[in-house]
Amino acid sequence: MKFAIHGASGFTGRLAVAEARRRGFTPVLVGRSEERLRSIAADGEAVRVAGLDEPGALAAAFEDCAVVVNCAGPFTALGEPVIRAAIAAGAHYLDTTGEQHYIRSVLDGLGEDAARAGVSVVPAMADDGGPGDMIAHLVAERVGPEVAEVVVADLRGRGVASRGTARSMAAVFEQGPLAYTDGRWHPAEETSGSIAVPGEEGAVPVAVFALPGVVTIPRHVAARRVRSVIRTEAAAMFSALTPDVVDSVPEIPDEEGRRASRWLMLAEASGEDGKRVRGWVAGPDPYGLTAVIAVEGARRLAVDGAAAGALTPAQAFDPASFLDHLTDHGVTWQVTPA
Known part of the structure; x- marks a missing residue:
């Protein structure tokens, strides 16, 4: 299974990359700094560089990925362009934010676009x-x-x-x-x-x-x-x-x-x-478990799927099973x- 980890060279991103490797998945490392991404890339892992002000390049970076896991915050300032790029690429999306107002804006404002694209957008997949x-x-x-x-x-x-x-x-x-x-x-x-x-x-x-x-x-x-x-x-x-x-x-x-x-x-x-x-x-x-939660969420979106649109964690995944x-x-x- 191939999925993108945006912000892969950051602290939480590195933990998510490590967890993806442990699970036997193929992470695609995405971010703004090629030097930082290549410093953590393993043999055979794709490195794709795109800034938040490059929507076309960002969507292209996600194009062949089943899911985008966004680990780059603060999400209030940096999150929406990544979601829109994932939707444009036809990829499911989840992130590790805990920012209350941002989560509300995603659930209120991006559900229709996600539904039209046939993808799920799931913010707040962190330990809280x-x-x-x-x-x-x-x-x-x-x-x-x-x-x-x-x-x-x-x-x-x-x-x-x-x-x-x-x-x-x-x-x-x-x-x-x-x-x-x-x-x-x-x-x-x-x-x-x-x-x-x-x-x-x-x-x-x-x-x-x-x-x-x-x-x-x-x-x-x-x-x-x-x-x-x-x-x-x-x-x-x-x-x-x-x-x-x-x-x-x-x-x-x-x-x-x-x-x-x-x-x-x-x-x-x-x-x-x-x-x-x-x-x-x-x-x-808490940080290690956030990586576990995000990667397992990505696996479930890719393999089992969820309703198209903007979803809370409990809407996207069976709570007891998760x-x-x-x-x-x-x-x-x-x-x-x-």
């Missing part, structure tokens, strides 16, 4: 957006048809971050978080609270934050309200990401620290009748009564 959307779908199913509220929470502890993540999260924080109420998205209110974390004693304080689930979950769960939170300490860290701070973050995080980091996405749904169900997905090495696949990589998941 993919598992968060999927576990929320499974939780809501257990509640029943009348879902009053879904809360999705990123409850990972301290860990390492790349400069690209810091840059993206600074943009996310600046744009402000959304919430969803009665059929519309709106700016979220600054509220606080606490959530019990699986594997930890007691509850931890949480704050509102712009997670992907707020703009993905309402597209497949008929909930009156959807909101998202993270640990308060993490929200404070993101609020401190000035341009100078972002520039000081290493482009490539310490590998030992990366592998020791853990992530945890939790979803809790409540029904109009008071029934409550919660579920969670947790695993090691989460089960991740258990081979140290991921655990569970859905239980709250």
Whole structure:
């Protein structure tokens, strides 16, 4: 199977290339710098150079690929030209963004073009957006048809971050978080609270934050309200990401620290009748798992296909099957009564 990895020489792109090779797939390395791409290319791997301001060249780079995996952020600034080039080339597309407003713009604005081309466009296939959307779908199913509220929470502890993540999260924080109420998205209110974390004693304080689930979950769960939170300490860290701070973050995080980091996405749904169900997905090495998630998503789009148009992760892939696949990589998941 041949698929393109755009941004292949970046930090996340290199991990995706390595995962594609491990799976026995043929990655086509695409980006702006031939020198950087050739420095990571293995024998027999195609290197294709195209800038975001060259739509024809970018589409040509994707022409014989079943899927385009975009790892080059921040996606708010850099993502749309890659999607449009993939659609023009007749290739499915997915990316590793966690940028809430960008994800909404893709799902709202590019679905018709993708459907006309007969391809699937799936943003948010990273460790937060993919598992968060999927576990929320499974939780809501257990509640029943009348879902009053879904809360999705990123409850990972301290860990390492790349400069690209810091840059993206600074943009996310600046744009402000959304919430969803009665059929519309709106700016979220600054509220606080606490959530019990699986594997930890007691509850931890949480704050509102712009997670992907707020703009993905309402597209497949008929909930009156959807909101998202993270640990308060993490929200404070993101609020401190000035341009100078972002520039000081290493482009490539310490590998030992990366592998020791853990992530945890939790979803809790409540029904109009008071029934409550919660579920969670947790695993090691958030960047390494993002590569696993993206490459497995690409495989499924190429082999199994999905509906044409712009889709959330839970719409594109069977949630339980996908989460089960991740258990081979140290991921655990569970859905239980709250």
